[in-house]
Amino acid sequence: MILLTGVTGKTGGETAQQLLQKGARLRALVRDESKAADLKAAGVELVVGDVSDADTVQRALKGAEKAFLTLPNGQHQLEQEKQFTDLAVAAGVKHLVKMSSMEAVAHAETPIPRAHWAAEEYIRASGLAWTMIKPNFFMQNLLASAAGIRTNRRFSLPMGNGTTGMADIRDIGAVCAEVLTGPGPAGKGHAGQSYEITGPEVLTFHAVAERFTAVLGAKVEYVPMPMDQFRARMTGVLEPWHLNAVCELFREIAETGLEHTTDTFKRLIGREPTSVTQFIQDHMTLLK
Numbered sequence: 352m353i354l355l356t357g358v359t360g361k362t363g364g365e366t367a368q369q370l371l372q373k374g375a376r377l378r379a380l381v382r383d384e385s386k387a388a389d390l391k392a393a394g395v396e397l398v399v400g401d402v403s404d405a406d407t408v409q410r411a412l413k414g415a416e417k418a419f420l421t422l423p424n425g426q427h428q429l430e431q432e433k434q435f436t437d438l439a440v441a442a443g444v445k446h447l448v449k450m451s452s453m454e455a456v457a458h459a460e461t462p463i464p465r466a467h468w469a470a471e472e473y474i475r476a477s478g479l480a481w482t483m484i485k486p487n488f489f490m491q492n493l494l495a496s497a498a499g500i501r502t503n504r505r506f507s508l509p510m511g512n513g514t515t516g517m518a519d520i521r522d523i524g525a526v527c528a529e530v531l532t533g534p535g536p537a538g539k540g541h542a543g544q545s546y547e548i549t550g551p552e553v554l555t556f557h558a559v560a561e562r563f564t565a566v567l568g569a570k571v572e573y574v575p576m577p578m579d580q581f582r583a584r585m586t587g588v589l590e591p592w593h594l595n596a597v598c599e600l601f602r603e604i605a606e607t608g609l610e611h612t613t614d615t616f617k618r619l620i621g622r623e624p625t626s627v628t629q630f631i632q633d634h635m636t637l638l639k
């Protein structure tokens with residue numbers, strides 16, 4: 352039995368779907384049962400409640416051999432993940448797989464990667480077998496700009512000329528499903544591994560706009576947004592801690608960016624990762 356969090360979100364949802372295709376026995380901790388009706392119909396056992404609530408997490412973890420922890424960024428993410436880890440140890444879970452991020456490194460300077468790194472360190476010290484899933488920027492983040500691309504043929508983000516090696520969440524879900532069920536390199540499992548996941552290319556957002564232009568057959572432009580404008584636009588949409596943390600992360604992408612891709616996806620799954628061009632082709636109904 353594998354216990355999953357976040358199945359009504361992006362990475363948890365993809366991971367659940369791909370685990371179901373592998374025939375895995377799943378339980379999911381969800382806040383809103385109605386959002387997980389399809390998964391329930393597909394045989395996923397649901398435990399309803401909030402991850403902050405220790406009783407809920409205890410019920411969810413009972414009898415689980417493995418757990419997959421993905422939570423959205425927020426002020427309380429680190430304490431939620433620490434509590435989840437303690438309860439996983441107490442429940443006798445054998446292997447904890449955590450969604451982290453590629454920016455989460457020992458010297459991380461911004462709040463979200465710092466919190467992920469602190470949670471990783473806590474898990475590594477817990478005695479549990481662990482695997483860290485560390486993706487770069489999600490391609491699916493581009494869909495937040497779909498309406499602007501469709502109607503004005505432009506999108507605007509505060510990433511300047513920064514680079515990402517953006518990855519498709521379908522590929523990330525495939526890696527998570529492999530980590531939770533597969534034999535691992537040389538049949539030794541995936542415990543003790545940190546998997547950095549990128550797509551196949553390092554691209555600026557101007558280069559991403561060129562990919563949109565090529566696939567849509569009409570000029571699409573990326574217009575860098577000043578950070579102050581982004582902050583003003585998102586005030587009230589994200590709570591203050593989260594907004595500040597996202598601005599700092601995006602500033603880091605704009606100033607530093609990513610220099611290299613990784614071969615994690617190909618090594619574990621055995622095919623090339625999804626390209627931005629393929630991603631756009633797969634989402635034409637939203638973008639054309």
Ligand SMILES: NC(=O)c1ccc[n+]([C@@H]2O[C@H](COP(=O)([O-])OP(=O)(O)OC[C@H]3O[C@@H](n4cnc5c(N)ncnc54)[C@H](OP(=O)(O)O)[C@@H]3O)[C@@H](O)[C@H]2O)c1
Nearest residue numbers: 357358359360361362382401402422423452486487488489
């Ligand atoms: N976005 C990126 O480019 C990127 C890149 C690398 C790593 N990451 C990492 O990926 C993680 C986010 O993953 P995601 O995009 O899959 O998240 P997401 O789509 O926002 O989904 C979050 C999930 O967590 C559930 N959830 C939220 N608060 C909860 C609570 N208090 N108790 C129980 N469940 C709760 C949500 O349930 P509801 O449906 O009830 O809200 C939802 O299922 C973050 O930790 C982030 O740092 C993101």
